[in-house]
Amino acid sequence: MEVQVLSRPFLKMTIFKKSLIYKIAGFFISLETKEILKRITETLEEIFNAERVSIFRKKEDRNYLEFYTFSRGEDELKKIKIELSKGIVGWVYKNNRPLIVNDVSKSKMFYKGVDELTGFKTNSILAFPLGLKKRRYGVVEIINKKDGKFKRKDLKICELISPFVAIALENAALFEKIEEMFFGMIRSFAKAVEAKDPYTSGHVERVENLSYLLAKKVGLKGNELKNAKIAGILHDIGKIGIPDEILKKPKKLTKEEYEIIKKHVLYAKEILEPISEMKDIIPAIYYHHERYDGKGYPEGKKGEEIPLLARIISIVDAFDAMASDRPYRKALSAKKNTKRVFKK
Amino acid sequence: MEVQVLSRPFLKMTIFKKSLIYKIAGFFISLETKEILKRITETLEEIFNAERVSIFRKKEDRNYLEFYTFSRGEDELKKIKIELSKGIVGWVYKNNRPLIVNDVSKSKMFYKGVDELTGFKTNSILAFPLGLKKRRYGVVEIINKKDGKFKRKDLKICELISPFVAIALENAALFEKIEEMFFGMIRSFAKAVEAKDPYTSGHVERVENLSYLLAKKVGLKGNELKNAKIAGILHDIGKIGIPDEILKKPKKLTKEEYEIIKKHVLYAKEILEPISEMKDIIPAIYYHHERYDGKGYPEGKKGEEIPLLARIISIVDAFDAMASDRPYRKALSAKKNTKRVFKK
Structure with missing residues (x-):
C-alpha cells in the first residue's frame, strides 16, 4: 500500500517523553519574560517535585546575576x-557545570544571603548552567x-531543558527590547508635539499613567491594558497638524480657531490609519x-456608543x-476636580 | 557525600537524542521568519534524509495556506x-492527521499545481499537521x-517536532508584527512632520528606500541595514521643533532663520536620546x-570622522x-544631480 493514513490523530509516545516535550514547548508560548519565568519555574517544580525554582540571569553588559523567583500562589x-x-x-x-548539594548546611559554598532576603529556608539544591x-x-x-x-x-x-530555558528567556528579552523601543518612540514623539503646546507640560506622561490605572481598575487586562497606555500616550498626537499660532495663542480662541483645534482627533486618525496594528487604538483617540x-x-x-x-x-x-x-485660572483642587469630571 | 560535582561539563546522552534536541533548539535561535524557515527546512531535510521540505502556514484571518520553500543553495x-x-x-x-504517500503518482489526492509552479518533481511525501x-x-x-x-x-x-515548529513560527510572526508596528509608527510620524514642510512631499519615503539600498551596496547587513532604514525615515524628525513660519516660508531664509533650521539635528537628538535602543541611530541623524x-x-x-x-x-x-x-529652481537631471552630489 503506498498511502498510509494513521488511524488515530497522531501517535503514541511514552507518556513521560510526550509530557516533557509538551512542557518544554510551553516555555515558548509567550514572549513576555514574566509569563515565561512563571511557566519555567512551575514546570521545573513539577518535574523535579521541588519546593521552589529560582532563575539567575546574567545580562550581557552587567557583572552580576539577576535573581528571579515566584512565590507559590503569588x-x-x-x-x-x-x-x-x-x-x-x-x-x-563560573565553572559552567551542574552541581548537586543535598544538604546545604554541610556546604561551605552555600550563600545564605538570598534566604535571608526572601525568608525562604533552603535545604537541598540542584543547580545547572543556562x-x-x-x-x-x-x-x-531547583530547591528542596x-x-x-x-x-x-x-x-x-x-x-x-537548559538550552530551551536559555533561548526562551533570550527571545523574551529581544521582544521586550523592541517593545520598549516602540513605547520609547511614541513617548518621545508625543512629548515633542506636547512641547509645541505651552499649557500641557507633563500632560502626556500623566495621561499615560492614569489611563493605565483606570483601565486596570475597570478590569481590562493584557493587550487591552497595553492599548490603554498607547492611546494615553498618543491621544493628542494629532496636534502636530494644528498651526503653531493657534496652538500657542495665549488668549481665548475664536470659534473658527476652536474648529481647527477640534481637527486634532481627525489628524491623529490620519496619522495612525496606515498602521494596521493600530486599528484598536484609533477609536480610543478619535473619540x-x-x-x-x-x-x-x-x-x-x-x-456607551463611545x-x-x-x-x-x-x-x-x-x-x-x-x-x-491655565493662564486664565488656577488648577482645581482634587476634590472639586473629581466632582466636575464625574458631573460632566 | 552530600556534594556531587559532575566531572565532565555536563553529561552524556545518546548522540541521537542530544543532536535532535539541539537541532530543535536551533528553531528558536532567531525571531526572523525567514531565518527560522530556513533552519527548520534544512534541519528536517537532514533528519529525514529528504530532498526538500515545504512549510504551509494558515494565517488566522485567511482561508488559504501560504506555502514556503527554500531551494537548496539559494x-x-x-x-x-x-x-x-x-x-x-x-x-x-483538514483532518489534523499525518499522512505518508510513498508514490504520489498512484495517489488521487496529490495536487500537481505546486510542482508545476516550482519545477520540482515530487515522488514521495510525509506530511504532518502543525x-x-x-x-x-x-x-x-517532507518530500522525496x-x-x-x-x-x-x-x-x-x-x-x-510539530509543536516546536508551530511555536517558533508563531513567535516570529508576533515579533514581526511589533517590528512592523514600530516601523509603521515612525513612518507615520515622519510623514506628519514632512507635511509641515511644503517642499518635501515623498522625501521621507525616498530617503528610507535609497538609504537602505546604498547601505546594502556598501556591504552593511542585518541590524545595520535596519538602522539605515530607521535613520533614513527619521533624519528630519527634528523639524517638529522648527516654527511653522520658518519651515513654510516661501522666500529665501535670512541668516538667523537658517541658524534656526540647522537646529533640527539637535532637536532630533533630543527626541531620540531617551530611547536607549536608539543609540546607534542618533549619530546617523545628528551628523x-x-x-x-x-x-x-x-x-x-x-x-571619516563622520x-x-x-x-x-x-x-x-x-x-x-x-x-x-524647488520654488526657485527646477529639479536637476539625474546625471547632473549625481555629478553634483559626488563633487560635494
Whole structure:
C-alpha cells in the first residue's frame, strides 16, 4: 500500500517523553519574560517535585546575576541582584557545570544571603548552567526536593531543558527590547508635539499613567491594558497638524480657531490609519472628546456608543486638564476636580 | 557525600537524542521568519534524509495556506498561495492527521499545481499537521526520501517536532508584527512632520528606500541595514521643533532663520536620546548635515570622522533634494544631480 493514513490523530509516545516535550514547548508560548519565568519555574517544580525554582540571569553588559523567583500562589516576581562570585550559583556559573548539594548546611559554598532576603529556608539544591553553545546566560536552581535526594540522573533532564530555558528567556528579552523601543518612540514623539503646546507640560506622561490605572481598575487586562497606555500616550498626537499660532495663542480662541483645534482627533486618525496594528487604538483617540451626554465631538456619540477606551482617555484627559493651571485660572483642587469630571 | 560535582561539563546522552534536541533548539535561535524557515527546512531535510521540505502556514484571518520553500543553495524564499481544500496538504490540514504517500503518482489526492509552479518533481511525501493543543497553524511536507520509503516510525519524530515548529513560527510572526508596528509608527510620524514642510512631499519615503539600498551596496547587513532604514525615515524628525513660519516660508531664509533650521539635528537628538535602543541611530541623524570637506554642521566634522550611516543619509538626502523641484529652481537631471552630489 503506498498511502498510509494513521488511524488515530497522531501517535503514541511514552507518556513521560510526550509530557516533557509538551512542557518544554510551553516555555515558548509567550514572549513576555514574566509569563515565561512563571511557566519555567512551575514546570521545573513539577518535574523535579521541588519546593521552589529560582532563575539567575546574567545580562550581557552587567557583572552580576539577576535573581528571579515566584512565590507559590503569588503573581509577583521578585528581582534581586547577586554578585557573580557568590554561593553555589556563582560556582555553577563560573565553572559552567551542574552541581548537586543535598544538604546545604554541610556546604561551605552555600550563600545564605538570598534566604535571608526572601525568608525562604533552603535545604537541598540542584543547580545547572543556562547556556547554548558558548554563551552562558545564567543559572537555574531547583530547591528542596520533596521526596529524597537529587540524583545524577536528574541532570539528564536538566541538560535537555537548559538550552530551551536559555533561548526562551533570550527571545523574551529581544521582544521586550523592541517593545520598549516602540513605547520609547511614541513617548518621545508625543512629548515633542506636547512641547509645541505651552499649557500641557507633563500632560502626556500623566495621561499615560492614569489611563493605565483606570483601565486596570475597570478590569481590562493584557493587550487591552497595553492599548490603554498607547492611546494615553498618543491621544493628542494629532496636534502636530494644528498651526503653531493657534496652538500657542495665549488668549481665548475664536470659534473658527476652536474648529481647527477640534481637527486634532481627525489628524491623529490620519496619522495612525496606515498602521494596521493600530486599528484598536484609533477609536480610543478619535473619540476621546466625545461626551457621555452627546455634546462632544467629532460625531456627537452618546453614552456607551463611545468606545470604552475613549471614555477612559476622556475622563483622564479632563481630570488632568482641570488639575493643571491655565493662564486664565488656577488648577482645581482634587476634590472639586473629581466632582466636575464625574458631573460632566 | 552530600556534594556531587559532575566531572565532565555536563553529561552524556545518546548522540541521537542530544543532536535532535539541539537541532530543535536551533528553531528558536532567531525571531526572523525567514531565518527560522530556513533552519527548520534544512534541519528536517537532514533528519529525514529528504530532498526538500515545504512549510504551509494558515494565517488566522485567511482561508488559504501560504506555502514556503527554500531551494537548496539559494537564499530566496518562495511564497505561494494554496487553496485549503487542495491536495495532500489540504487533507492533512483538514483532518489534523499525518499522512505518508510513498508514490504520489498512484495517489488521487496529490495536487500537481505546486510542482508545476516550482519545477520540482515530487515522488514521495510525509506530511504532518502543525499545531499545539487545539490550534492548527499549517502543514509540513517532507518530500522525496532519498533512501527508501517514509515509515510510520518517522512520524514519532514529526510528533516531537510539530509543536516546536508551530511555536517558533508563531513567535516570529508576533515579533514581526511589533517590528512592523514600530516601523509603521515612525513612518507615520515622519510623514506628519514632512507635511509641515511644503517642499518635501515623498522625501521621507525616498530617503528610507535609497538609504537602505546604498547601505546594502556598501556591504552593511542585518541590524545595520535596519538602522539605515530607521535613520533614513527619521533624519528630519527634528523639524517638529522648527516654527511653522520658518519651515513654510516661501522666500529665501535670512541668516538667523537658517541658524534656526540647522537646529533640527539637535532637536532630533533630543527626541531620540531617551530611547536607549536608539543609540546607534542618533549619530546617523545628528551628523547627516556634516560634509566630507568639513564645511557642514553641527560640528564641522570631516571625512571619516563622520559616522558611516550619517554619510549614507547625507548623500541620499542631497541626491533627493536636487532631484526635486524647488520654488526657485527646477529639479536637476539625474546625471547632473549625481555629478553634483559626488563633487560635494
